[in-house]
């Protein structure tokens with residue numbers, strides 16, 4: 001990944017950002033939803049929050065460890081991957097960019113016309129892996145695993161959550177972000193590896209029409225139960241003897257995790273994540 005290009009995405013004003021990569025494509029903008037029709041069977045979704053006027057953008061990097069820090073990173077990296085990175089490998093999904101709204105479900109009437117998508121996705125999940133939220137389907141999880149994604153029943157909000165009524169299956173992929181808000185950093189080794197995995201997954205799945213039954217509506221209770229207190233990602237319920245790998249979020253006895261001190265204030269990783277993400281050389 002070109003770090004200069006990522007810096008540009010993270011530091012430019014939000015109004016300019018919406019003009020990135022839009023040459024020659026139909027573009028709709030009502031201040032909340034931005035839609036780009038690339039004539040693709042797949043819909044990419046990115047959330048982008050408004051800029052805080054009191055918080056000037058900053059960006060810094062460590063070239064050796066391929067870490068980057070920015071107070072805009074968490075809001076921008078998903079869009080950066082969709083707009084700037086995927087086209088470099090020939091992947092140009094249609095894009096729905098969900099901006100700050102007054103709350104509630106975005107009104108997408110008039111955006112897609114009669115267009116149906118095979119599936120939708122975003123890169124809005126911190127760290128590594130992939131999640132499907134209410135679109136969970138065992139057979140599709142098997143496909144994700146086949147292309148190297150760790151499956152995470154992750155909590156938290158993603159823009160694709162609010163778009164269930166469209167009736168498209170949704171995937172949320174890890175973007176290599178660690179930390180939150182203005183303290184977020186991206187571990188580009190992980191971001192890049194996630195993009196590689198996505199290329200394999202996309203090429204295998206782009207023509208498959210995936211089924212999501214929207215007729216039952218969004219059963220919020222079922223969704224909450226799915227992420228219930230026995231879920232390993234409910235950190236309040238983790239016993240003192242177990243700790244969670246910062247990447248795959250798997251649970252391991254405390255002594256089995258290794259701290260990578262050269263990354264930020266140190267992250268704890270399992271042996272598999274260290275090997276598959278090539279962190280060995282940083283130990």
Ligand SMILES: [Zn+2]
Pocket residue numbers: 245246247248249250269270271272273274
């Ligand atoms: Zn791990």
